[in-house]
Amino acid sequence: MRQEALEKIILETIDIPSLPPIAMKVLQLVNNDNASLKELEDTIAKDQSFSARLLRIANSPYYGKNRSIDSLSTAMILIGFNTMKSLVVAASLRDVQRKFGIFEQKLWEHSLAVSVTASQIAAQTKMMKPEEALVCGLVHDLGKMVLNMSLSEQYALVIERVYSEGLPFLDVENDLLGFNHCNVGGLIARKWKLPKNLEVVIEYHHTDKFPFLDDPSYEVACQLTKIADSISLHIGTGFQREVALSDIGLEYIGYNEETITDLIEKIKKVYEEQKGSLMG
Numbered sequence: 001m002r003q004e005a006l007e008k009i010i011l012e013t014i015d016i017p018s019l020p021p022i023a024m025k026v027l028q029l030v031n032n033d034n035a036s037l038k039e040l041e042d043t044i045a046k047d048q049s050f051s052a053r054l055l056r057i058a059n060s061p062y063y064g065k066n067r068s069i070d071s072l073s074t075a076m077i078l079i080g081f082n083t084m085k086s087l088v089v090a091a092s093l094r095d096v097q098r099k100f101g102i103f104e105q106k107l108w109e110h111s112l113a114v115s116v117t118a119s120q121i122a123a124q125t126k127m128m129k130p131e132e133a134l135v136c137g138l139v140h141d142l143g144k145m146v147l148n149m150s151l152s153e154q155y156a157l158v159i160e161r162v163y164s165e166g167l168p169f170l171d172v173e174n175d176l177l178g179f180n181h182c183n184v185g186g187l188i189a190r191k192w193k194l195p196k197n198l199e200v201v202i203e204y205h206h207t208d209k210f211p212f213l214d215d216p217s218y219e220v221a222c223q224l225t226k227i228a229d230s231i232s233l234h235i236g237t238g239f240q241r242e243v244a245l246s247d248i249g250l251e252y253i254g255y256n257e258e259t260i261t262d263l264i265e266k267i268k269k270v271y272e273e274q275k276g277s278l279m280g
């Protein structure tokens with residue numbers, strides 16, 4: 001089906017939530033060359049739970065390194081405007097959800113697991129910046145979040161079948177809805193005018209073909225997120241599904257089934273540490 005036809009169907013079927021106002025405002029400021037750091041800080045500081053969340057992510061291993069970031073202005077200077085955009089999106093996602101039940105909790109754990117896995121791979125392989133990989137992991141399943149919220153009754157059937165038959169979400173979504181969380185996520189990313197690196201990861205983290213030849217870093221981000229997603233399913237952090245290590249395409253990141261063992265142990269450890277500090 002052509003892209004436009006598919007998007008039309010999606011738009012007719014689901015309500016597109018709006019990006020939380022705080023994130024909208026911050027992204028506007030970050031995109032405006034004349035905005036000052038002070039203005040940005042004041043805007044973020046107005047929303048306490050948002051700024052607390054932002055600082056928590058900023059202090060996760062790949063932002064914090066060995067220092068502790070205790071103020072927004074330090075975070076901003078150390079992280080830089082560009083990465084800040086992605087971070088703001090990740091930190092605001094919690095505000096998009098209207099309810100937070102068992103599935104929402106699991107999805108959040110899954111996103112965290114993919115984020116930890118992707119950033120560990122990035123740090124080991126130097127294929128991309130670990131902090132960018134971290135944010136890609138946090139936002140990659142945005143489409144699932146919106147589907148679960150907007151089509152809750154139908155999506156409950158998707159979830160049920162995923163669990164009872166051990167199938168990938170993508171296949172069950174295509175089967176029951178006629179489109180999937182990547183289609184929906186990509187559409188929303190464009191509506192929200194998210195940074196391009198996040199948009200491509202949200203839309204292309206389950207594919208083998210990448211239509212963007214203009215910037216090879218996009219493909220790396222998508223591949224890394226995809227591999228991290230499969231590894232986290234294999235480990236069973238967050239969502240769990242039977243995925244054989246031999247089917248993950250580990251050679252893309254320079255590993256094989258044996259050499260990945262140490263990294264997997266590290267990922268499990270960091271995931272457990274982060275789970276405590278990033279929740280809430």
Ligand SMILES: [Fe+2]
Nearest residue numbers: 140141205206
């Ligand atoms: Fe996904």
Ligand SMILES: [Fe+2]
Nearest residue numbers: 114140141229
């Ligand atoms: Fe995923």
